[in-house]
Amino acid sequence: MPVSLVDRVEAVPLRRVLAGLARGGPLGLVEEVGERARGAVVRLELGPFRPLLVTHPDHLRYVLRDGVRNYVRGAALWDALGRLTGRGIAGEGPGWLASRDILCQGMSGGYLRRSGAGMAASIDQAVEELASRAGQRPVDAVAGMTRLVHRVINPVFFGSRIGVEQCDRLGADVATALDALLWRMAMPFVPHRVPLPGDRAFLRATRAINRTLLPVIDAARREDRGGTDLMSGLLRGRGADGQPLSDEHVSQDIVALFVAGSESSALTLTWAWAVLARHPAVMAEVRREADQVLAGGPPRPEHARELVFTQQVMAEVMRLYSMAWAVPRVARKDDQVGGVPVPAGTTLVLSPYLTHRLAEFWPDPLRFDPRRFDKPAVRARHPMAYLPFGDGAHQCVGQAFFALESVLVLATVLSRYDVRVYGDPRPRLAVALPPCDRLGLTLTPRGR
Numbered sequence: 001m002p003v004s005l006v007d008r009v010e011a012v013p014l015r016r017v018l019a020g021l022a023r024g025g026p027l028g029l030v031e032e033v034g035e036r037a038r039g040a041v042v043r044l045e046l047g048p049f050r051p052l053l054v055t056h057p058d059h060l061r062y063v064l065r066d067g068v069r070n071y072v073r074g075a076a077l078w079d080a081l082g083r084l085t086g087r088g089i090a091g092e093g094p095g096w097l098a099s100r101d102i103l104c105q106g107m108s109g110g111y112l113r114r115s116g117a118g119m120a121a122s123i124d125q126a127v128e129e130l131a132s133r134a135g136q137r138p139v140d141a142v143a144g145m146t147r148l149v150h151r152v153i154n155p156v157f158f159g160s161r162i163g164v165e166q167c168d169r170l171g172a173d174v175a176t177a178l179d180a181l182l183w184r185m186a187m188p189f190v191p192h193r194v195p196l197p198g199d200r201a202f203l204r205a206t207r208a209i210n211r212t213l214l215p216v217i218d219a220a221r222r223e224d225r226g227g228t229d230l231m232s233g234l235l236r237g238r239g240a241d242g243q244p245l246s247d248e249h250v251s252q253d254i255v256a257l258f259v260a261g262s263e264s265s266a267l268t269l270t271w272a273w274a275v276l277a278r279h280p281a282v283m284a285e286v287r288r289e290a291d292q293v294l295a296g297g298p299p300r301p302e303h304a305r306e307l308v309f310t311q312q313v314m315a316e317v318m319r320l321y322s323m324a325w326a327v328p329r330v331a332r333k334d335d336q337v338g339g340v341p342v343p344a345g346t347t348l349v350l351s352p353y354l355t356h357r358l359a360e361f362w363p364d365p366l367r368f369d370p371r372r373f374d375k376p377a378v379r380a381r382h383p384m385a386y387l388p389f390g391d392g393a394h395q396c397v398g399q400a401f402f403a404l405e406s407v408l409v410l411a412t413v414l415s416r417y418d419v420r421v422y423g424d425p426r427p428r429l430a431v432a433l434p435p436c437d438r439l440g441l442t443l444t445p446r447g448r
């Protein structure tokens, strides 16, 4: 299908950017720009940084699929992140391909079928631990979901090589390093030799990450237990030169997995509770389905397929709270997107968050409605109008894993506990979309 030409480029000048910031904060500004553009390519005039914002599904198909060879990770935004996540799975080229092959295999359907029972058991335990903390007083939902996610990903990422407390510490160090990078991401034109706030915190956090990870990698390499976890896979893997991946490469890939998989999963689950609290009838229907499918027992991987409404709820949560609010790419050569000239070196910012709010594809876009994911509605929609996990060469390797994890978490919790949510904050713009204020959560046994 040819790319439909939404052939105007709107410029958003700096003064309008600043006025928008004052009105709705950074996320309000992003939403306002997306709403005005209605799918057109928009040039953001951010001082010396002038990226093109791309949100129309036809244009996304072009950048992520048909024209993918011309649009790569690179330039300033990825350079900042690359200081933390290296040039393996979070990069491009041979290093990325080597990691991608290993991780795709490590997270394949076959792997999920083999290890699904272990994963469901981790979820069972993690939910009980959450309930024991959140029984009397509200726990912070982000912290609670982060702990839960760490308990589920720990065996998948590391086998049984690190304890859950160590996994929590590693997650916290990665989050600190990522926060510290925000300055560099916001000002990608500042050279790395010029100090910025956050630099020291970044250095401290990356040292702590290395202190945790490098000895574990070293020991794992010597042991070689033939595990099916992702770290074992990376240690067994080979680069394009046929040599094993270096310790640094493996370590940075593990950090990249935390960056890509841990925070986004924890925050998406956090928003799921916020949304369910706002829609008690939907929460009741998810519970009805959980009662029917789990029938009072522990979660099992095969339940996920039957939790159809719960899957739809999660899909709609990910439409409205799409952690990937900005997915940057850089044009290698001169090109056009939707009729708009794209000179070589231009940064394109794709925004699934904004695509998911285009009224042309999502009538009444801000309304929460899981039925948008009924099969006929999905079939009738533009296939690139929904891409919470990206698309094309870099499509998320953890998509099937999260799909399984999230529906089993919702069903397990609601089949056993009454959930109360305290607070109703808006998301805040960061690397992902955390709540701008505290969201509390209590779990009390049902019927009490």
Ligand code: HEM
Residues within 6 Å of the ligand: 089, 090, 091, 100, 103, 107, 256, 257, 260, 261, 262, 264, 265, 268, 322, 323, 324, 327, 328, 387, 388, 389, 390, 391, 393, 394, 395, 396, 397, 398, 399, 401, 402
């Ligand atoms: C709600 C949960 C998640 C969301 C919303 C999400 C979203 C995304 C998106 C949008 C991309 C594409 C980035 C790009 O095109 O540059 C991506 C890539 C990736 N995701 Fe996820 N993800 C989630 C969970 C996970 C999990 C659980 C894992 C690991 C187990 C994971 C691992 C990765 C990796 C390794 C990549 C890079 C793939 C590549 O560049 O080839 N993600 N994710």
